[in-house]
Amino acid sequence: MLRSRCGAVLLKFLCLVVLSATALAHKKVTKGVTYDGRSLIINGRRELLFSGSVHYPRSTPETWPQIIAKAKHGGLNVIQTYVFWNVHEPVQGQFNFVGRNDLVKFIKTVWQQGLYVTLRIGPFIEAEWNFGGFPYWLKEVENITFRTDNPPFKYHMEKFTKMIVNMMKREKLYASQGGPIILSQIENEYNMIELAFKEKGKSYVQWAGNMAVGLKTGVPWVMCKQNDAPDPVVSLLSSPSFLQGTNNQRVLWPKNVFFPFFFVSVKINSCNGRNCGDTFVGPNRPNKPVLWTENWTAQYRVFGDPPSQRSAEDLAFSVARFFSKNGTLVNYYMYHGGTNFGRTASSFVTTRYYDEAPLDEYGFQKEPKWGHLRDLHSALRLCRKALLWGLPTVHTMGKDLEALVYEKPGTSVCAAFLTNNDTRVAATATFRGVEFYLPSRSISILPDCKTLVFNTQRITSQHNARGYHPVKESHRDREWKMHQEKIPRISDTYIRSMAPLELMNLTKDRTDYLWYTTSLELERGDLPMRHDISPVIEVASLGHVMHAFINNIYVGSGHGDKIEKSFAFKKAINLKAGTNRISLLGMTVGLPDSGVYLEHRMAGVHSVIIKGLNTGTLDLSTNEWGHKAGVAGESLRIYKQHGSHRVGWSNSKGSEGKPLTWYKVSRPESIPEANRKPSCSL
Structure with missing residues (x-):
């Protein structure tokens, strides 16, 4: 009898708890994001989400509001962006969050227009961005291996990720705090390299997932192209949490009620590609929604490529197909590509980024792509x-x-x-x-x-x-002047070795240029006697570009490409009896952004030989070489108003078209100084 009465009391108590919790759930909509097998649920409401990638460093704060407004008018309700580690921490411990790098301002600009945000922290992002978003100093950390179960890498990755998460929390930008961020991403397309690291790859994925969820953002984390996205277990007791009930009902359990069980906070795997409605095998758990994190609106361009096209019809078909097969979030990569300012692009990627997106490089609507997708979004909303x-x-x-x-x-x-x-x-x-x-x-x-x-x-x-259309005023009354860059001698260099050294280790991503210079002593008998026969220089380079000078005379250039960075340069040259100076200007065109062992990538001159001498083939790879990072005009910043006076400028005829020439154009002196803006190029 006592047991029965106790059971009745316990049952009554549980009923009261459930009724109380249900009443609370109906009385108040709790902020935050949860999900089930059908969709994300934002602040208690299911949503169809139409997202577009817009990267804050690839446009300017002045244009952000216009770009976001056009995206909203085009039917988007989410803006997706990466977080760019190397622009925020270019030097270890020194941070930059101003101007184009003002992440918080960008997110708040999106928020002000009523759109959600997906924050892809990475911090490896690829994104056709220099070094995949990693700062160069990370490469020089002792015993580091990127993106694997490596303690030095995990330490720095976690430190940066925590800093970004804490920054978002301080500004109350997560949806769980009433802000716009509804999803975060950790890592990026790790499936592409996981097998290379074997067991350490698997353990790294699990660690990354646990680390991310442990930061308690209150919103789900995603991994794109990651079939084994982990499911870390989180205790229910720390804070109020949504539990998924039957018939898609959600119950909010009160904070002060104890129940001795746990729930799983799932990390969602998602799709990247052009036709995820047919190619995506689906989430790796039935309680995860179907998400498309990258629908490629065209193809980014590299030097040597023709313009990339993807029709509005093909894009619309892929999106309609995806939503017809249970998809509820699509993200256009890119919706606005913008510009790779300065040296921010990865290897061989052009300055113009995804110009064929619905909003072009300048933020103008690309029709009919923009309008056709707008109409598609309206139609899909009617099916909500x-x-x-x-x-x-x-x-x-x-x-x-x-x-x-x-x-x-x-x-x-x-x-x-x-x-x-x-x-x-x-x-x-x-x-x-x-x-x-x-x-x-x-x-x-x-x-x-x-x-x-x-x-x-x-x-x-x-x-x-x-x-x-050319603007006539831009060419009227212009004065062009030139400055010749000096080709360094070996005595001008500060790093010497008995072989050409690797380029990236010397430039440290502060410049694209590295001079290699050496000298060669020849006697008259070493040179071919016939005038129709010349010695030949052969240079093997690991990439990306090289300009060759013999005795201060330009003799030619060589370069690789996006697929094969390495190349061989071969050219007949004129040598003389006595001292011959050989100067090679090696260059990178952005650092690589993908693949395994990024920290071990190399570039620059590898070997140099001279063929056709009477003494036979001469290998200069073991000669004494001098190295000098950068070009003088670059270090003097002569391309800036305050730096142009540091060198002499000439308007003498005959200098046009010579290699290594800087050009400056400005208005005549009659124009006020504040209005004269010289522009230089090398």
């Missing part, structure tokens, strides 16, 4: 209830024809996606007694299962083209 609460079914309507239907039983909520997967032939299909014309490789969206509101192949938005 069906996509988020309906039950999906698939119906075959003929060869390569199918209807994907979402219906909520017992209601009129219904949305259909009529798909023609044939890439060449249009078709007519009957759906629920009505005929619909379906162009080849297209999807028609019916938000009420009756009315056609959008087809991915039919564009109604306008087309535009960007043109350039």
Whole structure:
């Protein structure tokens, strides 16, 4: 009898707790982000999320509001950005969060316009960004190996990640604090290199996931292209948390009620690519939503590539396909690419970044891509209830024809996606007694299962083209002057060795340039007697570019490319009896941004030989070499107003077109000093 009464009392207590918790949940919407197998749930509300990548260092604070406003007008409700470690901590312990690098200001600018933010902390980001976002000083940490279970790397990675998370918390920018950040990302496309590190790769992924979730941001963490994204276990007792109940009901358990169990805070794996509606195998747990973190709107360009194109129709098809197959978040990479200012681009990537995105390099709308996607987002929003609460079914309507239907039983909520997967032939299909014309490789969206509101192949938005017109005023009354860069002798150099040294270790990412210089003593008998025969210099370089000078005369250049950085340079040269000076200007075109063992990558001159001498082949690789990082005009900053006076400038004819010439243009002296802006190039 006593046991029965105790049981009744306990049951009554539990009922009271559940009723109290349910009442609290209905009374107050708790801020934060949770999820289930259908979607993210933001502040208690399911959402269809249309996101676009906009990188704050690739545009300017003055243009951020305009870019974000155009993204919002285009139907986006999320802005995604990476965090760029090497611009924030270029020197260990010295931080930069001003101007284009003002991360907090950028996020608040997005927030002010009512959009959410996805923060991809990385801190490895790739992103066609110099060194994949890693600061160069990280390479010089003793015994470090990047992106594996390596204590020095994990120490610095965790330290930076914590600093960014704490910065966001101080500004109350996480959705759990009422801010705009709904997702964070740790690491980036680690599946691409994980096998190279074997067991240490697996343990690193687990460590990264545990470390990130342990920072308690109150929002989910994602890993893109990571099939084994870990599921760290977090105690329920530390703070109020949402638990997923049946029928997608969510219960908020009071903070002061103890229950002796745990829940799993899942780390979500997501897709990158062009057609994730068909290529993504899905989340690695049934309680994770289907997320697309990178839908490539075109292709970034490298030097030597033709312009990259991806049609508005193809983009729209991929997005409609993804949402028709249970997707609820798509991110366009890039939505606005912008500009790789200064030396921020990775190897061989051009200054202009994703100019074929919906917003071009300058933030102008690229039509019809921008407008067609805007119309698609409007159509998908009309399907919101069906996509988020309906039950999906698939119906075959003929060869390569199918209807994907979402219906909520017992209601009129219904949305259909009529798909023609044939890439060449249009078709007519009957759906629920009505005929619909379906162009080849297209999807028609019916938000009420009756009315056609959008087809991915039919564009109604306008087309535009960007043109350039020379401004006559920019060339009027201009004065051009020149300054010749000095080619250093070995006596001008400060680092000597008996072989050419590796370029990156000497330039330390402070400059792209490294001079290699040596001298060669020849007697008249060493030179070929015939005038039609010349010695040949052969230079093997690990990349990326090299200019060769013999006795201060330019003889030629060589370069690699994005795929193969190394190259060989071969050229007939004129040598003389006596002292011959050989000067090679090695260059990098951005540091690499991907792959294993980034910390061991190399560049610069590797070997130098002279062929065709009477004494045979002469290997200069073991000669004495002098090295000098940078070019003089660069270190003197003569391309700036305050630095241009540090060298002499000449307007004498005959200097035009000579190698290693700086050019300066300015208005005549009659123009006020404040309005004269010299611009220089090497």
